C-alpha cells in the first residue's frame with residue numbers, strides 16, 4: 417500500500433519528543449477540544465498537504481539526523497489507515513517510531529490492532545489540565561500531564577558485551 421496521506425507538515429531533527437532524534441509528522445486534524453491545547457492553531461491556520469507514504473518516508477530519510485518518525489501534532493488515530501501504513505513503512509526502513517495519542521492503551525489498540533505487536537513507542541493519555549506538571553518524564557521524554565505515559569512495545573536493544 418502506498419496511498420496518499422493528508423498531513424500538516426514535517427519538523428525535522430526534533431530532540432525532546434521521543435527517546436530518539438526524530439521527524440514529527442503532523443496529523444491533519446483532531447476533533448477533541450482540550451482546554452489550552454498547544455496545537456489548536458494547527459487545525460485552522462496551517463494548510464493540509466498530501467503525499468504518498470513513500471514520499472513522506474523519503475523526506476524523513478533525506479535528513480540524515482532523523483533516527484525515526486514521531487506521529488503527533490494532532491491525532492493520527494483519526495486517520496487509522498494512514499497511521500498503520502506510516503508505521504509499517506517506517507519500521508520496514510529501520511526507522512524508530514513514536515506515536516502520540518490521547519487514547520488509553522485498550523482504545524488505541526481497538527482502533528489500530530495491526531500495531532499491537534510492532535516495536536513502537538506510544539504516548540497514551542489525554543491532556544488533563546488539572547494534572548499539568550513542569551518536571552514529569554516518561555522514557556526520558558517530558559510529558560505535559562502526569563496521567564500520560566510512554567510505553568515501548570518491543571525488545572530493548574542490549575549490548576552483549578555488558
Ligand code: SF4
Nearest residue numbers: 446448450453518543
Ligand atoms: S487531544 Fe491533543 S491535539 Fe487534540 S485537542 Fe487535545 S491536546 Fe489538542
